[in-house]
Amino acid sequence: MPTPADPGFFARLLDPAQRHDPYPLYAAMRAHGPTRLGETPVVVLSSYRDCATVLRHRASSVERHHASIPLGPTPVHDLAGEHADAVSGTASMLFRDPPDHTRLRRLVAKAFTPAVVRTLEPRIIEIADAALDRAAERGRLDVVADLAYPLPITVICELLGVPLDDELRLREWSMLLSRSLDPISTTVTAGRPDPAQLVDASNELHDYFEQLIRRRSRSGEDLMSALIAAEDSGDALTRDELISTCVLLLIAGHETTVNLIANTILALLRHRHYLAILGVAAPFATAVIEESLRYDPPVQLVPRIAREPIELPGIELAAGDLAIMLIAAANHDPAVFPDPTRFDPARADRHLAFGLGQHFCLGALLARLETSVAITRFARRVRNPRLVVDPPVYRDHITLRGPAAIPVTFTEIA
Structure with missing residues (x-):
């Protein structure tokens, strides 16, 4: 196996064949420390301390133009035309720094409250x-x-006021566009989406929401209507910002939660004593979910760009460097989590699964609620569930990790 300092090592991390258990590779990377990939401006961080530091750092950026290398899997701006910012997602708060991010998040939060x-x-x-x-x-x-x-996609569609009859089209677009979050390695081609398909899906989803927004009233009761009406000191979302926000809420509102629910139930099926407890003690769900977020997070890695130099123990990020933070590795850092490979809901909640700082996940409360309902209803109603295969087959996704299917046998669904 190549050493962690060799770019070939990171290529192994990106290989979908590793999805069933990437944690030994994460451990090797973490033991090596922060790693610059060859002579590139790409640095991989895997310790809890380093990831938490960069997530909170004032010079840490999500805006791609700060990077010294091109980012993104497709030349969307060259292909998407007039609404390139909406189609590429750069009009979304996910790819905006303050003050733009602060403004957008404040406007969206008015329509997405606890x-x-x-x-x-x-x-x-x-x-x-x-x-x-x-x-x-x-x-x-x-x-x-x-x-x-079906649980999170139904919830987010109803919340946005999107017709459930369109769910199949939305699912196809969402699955494609979520792959645009994956890093790319020239040595890993398995499962990589066609760039032209990503552009087509972006354009089609943009057009879909644009048509919905044209027909939507400011006085409606759904979230899309609330976003149209949202204002702050005379400021409102632009049309591209509104479309990008709807796309973000649709994709982030279910893709990550699908994995969180699946990963949590998989952990419970492998640790059946906790499943039994949950079946008679619903409040136990909170501890189970927080440990699942640490133990097997739905988002495995997040990127940040250094706007200015960032000093870390053992390495300095230069301005323009891309930091790839292995959140899943940080959540298994033995310096913070003793015996990290053990699933233990009694741990204190210190995981990085929802991020830190200004980009802390806006939908964290909804994801926790949906997962709590899913796992408690499963534990209470499905009698004697057993895994058909273990490990299950995983999706090709790299950034978002979760099983493609978890078939189970059971004696009864009460």
Whole structure:
């Protein structure tokens, strides 16, 4: 195996064949320390201390133009035309620094408050129970296809006011565009999406939301209407910002939660005593979810660009350097989490799964609520569930890690 300092080592991390268990590679990288890939401006960080430092650092940027190398899998601006910022996502708060990020997040937060999220719980329970009812009628259950996927996609579609009849198209676009978050290695081609497909999906999703927004009223009760009406001191979302925000909420509102639900239920099926406890003690879900976020996070890595030099122990990020932070490796750092490969819901919550600082996940509360409902209903209703295969087959995604399917046997869905 190449050494961690060799770019070939990082290529192994990017290889979808490693998805079933990337943690030994993460451990080797973390033991080596912060690593610059050859002579490139790319630095890989894997310790909790280094990742937390960069996530919070004032010189840490998400705006791609600060990077000294081209970023992004496709030349979207050359192909997407008039609405390139919306199509590429650069009009989204995900790729904006303050003050733009602060402004956008404040406007979106007005329509995405904790109070709104809490009112969704009865409906989320209905959706989860309906999903399990359908599985009971069929007599078979795939945790991903039958529960982890339909629950969050239904919730975010209803929240945005998107017709559920369009779910299949939205799923195809979302699955493609989520792959644009993956780093690219010239030595890893398996599962890589066609750049032209990404551009087509971006354009089609942009056009879809533009048409919805044209028909939407400011006085509607859904989140899209609230975003249209959202203002702060006379400021409002531009059309491209509104479209990019809807795209972000659609993709981030379910892609990561699918993996969180699936990863958590997989951990419970491998640690059945915790599944038994959850079946009779619903409040235990909070501890289980936080440990799952640490133990097997749905987002494995996040990038940041150094606007200015950033000093870290053992390495300096120069202005323009790209830092790839292995969040999943940091969450297994033994300096912070003793015996990190053990699934232990009794741990204190210090994970980095939702990030830190100004880009802390806006949808964290909703993701936790959806996962809590999914795992408690599963634990209470599915009797004697057993994995059909272990490990399951994983999706090709690198940044977002989760099983493609988790078929289980059971004696009854009560």
